[in-house]
Amino acid sequence: MSTTRRFDALRLSRPEIAVFISGVASMGLEILAGRMIAPQFGSSIYTWGTIIGVFLAALSYGYHRGGKQAAERATNGRMARVFLLTAAYVAGLILVGDVLLRATSGFPLPSRVASLPAVTLLFGPPTYLLGYVSPYAAELSTKEGTGEASGHVYMLGTVGSIVGAFATTYLLIPSLGIDQIALTFGALSIATAVAISRPIGRERATVTGFVALLLVASAATGAAGYTVEGEVVHETQTPYQSLRVVDLGDTRTLYLGGQRHSAMDLDEPNRHVFEYTRYFHLPYLYADDPDEIDRVLFIGGGGFTGPKRFVHEYDDVTVDVAEIDPAVISTAKEYFRVEESERLNVHNEGGRQFLRETNRTYDLIVLDAYQKDKVPFELTTREFMSLASSRLDDDGILFANLISAASGPASEFYRAEYRTMSREFPQVYSFPTVGGGVVQNIELIATKNGTRLSEEELLARNDRRDVGIDLAAEIRTYAEAPRTDDVPVLRDDRAPVDSLLDPIVGQRYVVQESSGTESTADGSDTSESIADRERERERWTDPAIGRDLSVRAAPEPAAATTPRGPDARVPEPDRPTVPSSMP
Structure with missing residues (x-):
């Protein structure tokens, strides 16, 4: 009962x-x-x-x-x-x-x-x-x-x-x-x-x-009015984001959270499709001896463009990748030809957690975990930069791929991150891939070496060294230090990343492709030529500080300069050299 x-x-x-x-x-x-x-x-x-x-x-x-x-x-x-x-x-x-x-x-x-x-x-x-x-x-x-x-x-x-x-x-x-x-x-x-x-x-x-x-x-x-350009070969919802793999012609693209993240040429898997991934090789020009870069960590995997290229290009390099989303890892292995080996190790962990728990040190850390409007604040703060510095060798280099504008209201996140990195590293270098006030990839390189390298010295090293890819065009996007006195140093107890990213919401994110075209991150053409963007870059001046921050139009490379690697580019005569910006 x-x-x-x-x-x-x-x-x-x-x-x-x-x-x-x-x-x-x-x-x-x-x-x-x-x-x-x-x-x-x-x-x-x-x-x-x-x-x-x-x-x-x-x-x-x-x-x-x-x-x-x-x-x-x-x-x-x-x-x-x-x-x-x-x-x-x-x-x-x-x-x-x-x-x-x-x-x-x-x-x-x-x-x-x-x-x-x-x-x-x-x-x-x-x-x-x-x-x-x-x-x-x-x-x-x-x-x-x-x-x-x-x-x-x-x-x-x-x-x-x-x-x-x-x-x-x-x-x-x-x-x-x-x-x-x-x-x-x-x-x-x-x-x-x-x-x-x-x-x-x-x-x-x-x-x-x-x-x-x-x-x-x-x-x-299904959803009315929703179309995808290309063939969707894989689509899922992960615990962290929406994920989609789309084939269009010979290019396979990974979309995360509705934004293009990585791309692979199905016929030439090691070719840089988005130009900005070419910048990943710039640290080899900052190292006193590029052959000493043999331990590399990528924080953020995506389509594994950088890790795959490093393993392919540099015989002595061992690459670790920390990727928090297990679905991204499995997708990369199935659809982007990623194979783990003794030289390519994939860890299903967040970047900060991995750095905190590992006892390894690295010659180069590549931070590639930021998205346009989704940035893990814990990977932006001074405490994180200090942790990253402690996991770098004495002459180690930190490379960060940001999405921001180089000037104007939408540049706040870039300038705050620049200021934060400067608190932990003696030298920080900036390479806006497009220039001006549009939302774009901006590459930051932080070194423990207190001696600052000029654009001219980098061009000279590019001529002398064979790093598998000609980086002359990328070097010419070298920019002076931005104004930072009106933005905060990001800290664990106060990192207003969402506020800093707020001006970016609703703006197009311009992505340059190696074909010489520009498109937005959702894949649509911007209908602007790179030559038009170059002219905008040459006009770029920050009125707040009265200093020209344009990417200077450097002279054509000397005749003795020989393009190197499968992605080498030879500038056309009588035309300004156009900086690349994404693979």
Whole structure:
């Protein structure tokens, strides 16, 4: 008898089931919102603050409206209607979500709140509807007293939210795509509607069937208005980001978080497709003896362009790669011809954790873990720079690949990082790959050697040394130190990276390809020639400090200079040499 009573006490009533599932669905949709919004608006603290705020506001309004109506209208049937309406909205979310995202991204709003319209339109209504469930369930509760009924409902809803948070984070996102996850929550809502309103009449069955058909049709159709240039050969949601591999012609491109990250020529796997990866070789000109660089660490793997090229080009080099996302590692091995060996070791760890735990030292550390609007702040601070310095040999070099502007409001992150690195390294060098105020790759090189090398000395070393690639064009992007007195030194206890990146949101990220064309990070052509960009570079002056920061147009290389390596380029006569900027 006591066992039966205990079992009955654990059995949930229909209103209690509704509250629990509403908690699962609302929290699951909140986490899903971050993944849907990120490719268009980034995943900064401002984006997440907007998501959390909209969900709380929608739930609060739903609680308020549901509470006012509960005494007269609360029934299991009405709660079932709430779940069916939620499922129908989720179907629309799958079908036109991308269209709404693109449409709202053009609203003239400050970048910090740019995601507000999209989050409100996409997730406000279903969250508002789910807010009705708790007050309805409290009204229908068999618990004695308002306090006991309310407390029981709050407890069930919170437990449901906990389940939704863990299930979405640890099960759904690593296993399913965004549309499939949305379909899961839509199907869960329909199942809950059926469970709490059975037996259902013909009219309710018809409505339920229609919503189920709408949900399945939207998932089968896919996002309206969303096209990908090229063939998608692999796509997944990782615990850290969305991941896609696209083939277009002879080029295979890795997209992380909706932005192009790495590319490989399928016919010439060791060719630099994005020009900026050519800059990875510049440290060989800064070393007193390039042959002494034999231990290299890459923080951030992506398509492993740099690590693969180093192993291919330099016979005595051993490369370690610290990549936090296991899906990126498996994708690189399957689709980008990455093979571990005695000379190429891959570690599934975050960069800072790896440096903290390893007892190895390196001649060169390449920091390639920054994205346009997603920068791990723990890899930007003075404490991190100090840790990196401690893992470098006495003449070691730190190379950092940033995405920022070289001048103007969008340059704040670049200038703050330059200032931070300067606190730990005697010399820091800057190489903006495009120049001017556009968002681009900017390469920073920090050395422990206190003697500063000039552009002329680097050009001379480039002529004397064979490092497997002619870097004359890259050297000519050498820039003077930027102004840094108006930006902070980044520290673990205060690293306002999101604020510094805020001016970048919504701006195009210009990527140069080795074919001589420029495109944005999403793959679209900018319709501007490199010659046009070079003219802009020559005009670039920072008015705040009255100093020319342009990439100076250096004379053509001497006739004796011989291009080297598979990526060597011979400047055309009577045309300005154009600096490259991405592989």
